[in-house]
Amino acid sequence: MIKITNITSAKQEQAVLEVQENQVTHHHVVSMHFIYTHHLEIGQELPTAFYRQLVQENEYDQLYNKALHFISYQMRTISEVKKHLGKSTSDESVIQTIVDRLKKDHYINDATYVKEYVSEKLEYDIIGPIKIKEKLIQKGIHYDLIDSELQRYTETLEYAKMEDFIRKDIRYTIKKPYRKYIESLKRKAINRGFHLHVIDSAIVSFKDDILEQIDDRELLQKEYCFLRKTHDIDHYDDRQKLIQKLLRKGFNYDRIKELLEEESPC
CATH class of the missing domain: 2.40.50 (OB fold (Dihydrolipoamide Acetyltransferase, E2P))
Incomplete structure (x- = not known):
């Protein structure tokens, strides 16, 4: 006893x-x-048998309450609930029983989760479809559910999101050469999950707006004057080499030409 x-x-x-x-x-x-x-x-x-039964029943109750607490303040996927319970027990059958009960009581539903997650991202976030899919895969959502919901994320909507991203990024003066800035902008957009062809198309559309925000005159002049010490711009080959070096540093060709046409920028 x-x-x-x-x-x-x-x-x-x-x-x-x-x-x-x-x-x-x-x-x-x-x-x-x-x-x-x-x-x-x-x-x-x-009695010993009754005690063992109580221990088993209590373990289930404690795990179930732990699961309820886990989903009480934020929607969770089935995979997330399983991983959370797995920290407290290695009994897969108990975990599955709890998950089945939560599903039956409509506390967890991956289809609903994906629908609301995608809706929230489309409504409030500047994020591309690739990143959304990546995040949902990490949460254990099946590919079919993800692809079905992402049909709502049309290319037109993605382009509009990318435009918003550029507008937000160029609100302030840009202290970088044009090409360097474009490279940086592309990396950030790719990290946010936008498709490359959408990124490139949006950047072309915003080229003039970006150039207006770029203040690289001082940087360009500094580099130009440094290269003038070893390049004779009156000599065609030297002049072309100087232009190529400035282009490789990311400066815009039209601005380089403007500087070359000035009488004495140095």
């Missing part, structure tokens, strides 16, 4: 059940509801 030696109240309607088995003391965190349901009290003696 196993004897209950103490019951101590804990936080959040929990209690610590202390039992003694063969002079060994065990502690179990249980809910107060569990105590009341099974009419447990100090001094009570429990």
